[in-house]
Amino acid sequence: MQVSSKLDVDVWRGGAQGGYQRYQVPRQDSQTVLDVVTWIQRRLDPTLAYRFACRVGMCGSCAMTVNGKARWSCRTHVAKVTQDNRLTIAPLANLPIVRDLVTDMREFFDKWARAKGQFSPTATRRDDFARVAPASSARKEIDAAIECIGCGICYASCDVVAWNPAYLGPAALNRAWTLVNDSRDGDQSARLVAVAGDAGCHACHTQSTCTERCPKLLSPTASIAGLKRATTRAVLKGAL
Amino acid sequence: MSARAETMLWIAQRATAALLALCVLVHLITMTVAVQGGLTAAEILGRTRGNVGWAAFYGLFVLAVAIHAPI
Numbered sequence: 001m002q003v004s005s006k007l008d009v010d011v012w013r014g015g016a017q018g019g020y021q022r023y024q025v026p027r028q029d030s031q032t033v034l035d036v037v038t039w040i041q042r043r044l045d046p047t048l049a050y051r052f053a054c055r056v057g058m059c060g061s062c063a064m065t066v067n068g069k070a071r072w073s074c075r076t077h078v079a080k081v082t083q084d085n086r087l088t089i090a091p092l093a094n095l096p097i098v099r100d101l102v103t104d105m106r107e108f109f110d111k112w113a114r115a116k117g118q119f120s121p122t123a124t125r126r127d128d129f130a131r132v133a134p135a136s137s138a139r140k141e142i143d144a145a146i147e148c149i150g151c152g153i154c155y156a157s158c159d160v161v162a163w164n165p166a167y168l169g170p171a172a173l174n175r176a177w178t179l180v181n182d183s184r185d186g187d188q189s190a191r192l193v194a195v196a197g198d199a200g201c202h203a204c205h206t207q208s209t210c211t212e213r214c215p216k217l218l219s220p221t222a223s224i225a226g227l228k229r230a231t232t233r234a235v236l237k238g239a240l
Numbered sequence: 241m242s243a244r245a246e247t248m249l250w251i252a253q254r255a256t257a258a259l260l261a262l263c264v265l266v267h268l269i270t271m272t273v274a275v276q277g278g279l280t281a282a283e284i285l286g287r288t289r290g291n292v293g294w295a296a297f298y299g300l301f302v303l304a305v306a307i308h309a310p311i
Contacts, residue, residue, distance in 0.1 A: 202247065
């Protein structure tokens with residue numbers, strides 16, 4: 001790799017009452033934001049706390065706020081986001097800060113559980129495999145939403161989450177939508193109850209920031225719209 | 241509030257929003273056309289008094305606002 005110049009990187013240090021600390025990091029070819037953070041931790045300040053695991057965009061653990069927008073740091077090239085050789089790196093918004101770039105993700109994942117994001121099987125291991133036609137509309141809806149890696153970028157980018165802390169958020173509702181379309185699941189009524197109302201799909205203002213920022217190019221907005229249709233149908237049929 | 245009640249409120253808000261979009265459009269076009277001949281209370285009353293159609297239209301308009309706004 002070739003060092004071409006220096007980057008001025010402001011990194012959030014401390015908890016909620018912390019502040020930015022500036023580091024100088026050499027520019028390198030094909031350098032990612034995760035490379036920058038790792039360089040700081042390995043070469044300048046070993047006390048810097050941050051999360052990562054796979055480094056290839058699969059695990060969803062390295063999301064951070066980069067120059068004001070939530071991004072996956074392992075797949076974000078510095079060249080695409082830097083302005084005048086400067087970077088500002090902060091923890092994800094809408095989540096409590098543990099320390100430095102690490103946020104407490106408990107509430108984010110607890111909301112998946114509250115949205116009934118667990119699969120409830122109707123068959124046993126002695127039953128034959130369920131047959132789901134790949135071309136069926138329900139399966140296509142699932143395919144469009146299933147690749148979520150749980151990075152929290154949509155949750156951190158959602159204004160409704162910021163306004164209403166009880167709101168389940170785009171990722172949990174997206175997960176619920178995949179299960180609403182799952183013909184093998186046996187907990188559909190309880191799930192629709194869980195995702196309806198002011199803390200659920202009806203709180204979404206369709207601002208679509210979640211869809212704009214999703215690194216997996218999913219559309220939680222479309223999933224939430226699907227939940228609005230499903231709950232409306234359930235009410236009209238007297239099933240909710 | 242129950243999930244059913246919250247969903248019904250959402251449906252009511254969406255349905256009245258659709259109705260209001262139409263009502264506001266009709267209202268604005270009507271006002272733009274009506275004002276061409278001058279805008280006086282006498283002329284407005286002359287056009288609308290005793291007109292069941294306009295009374296029903298504005299009655300519906302007010303009802304939609306009354307449902308939509310509080311939700």
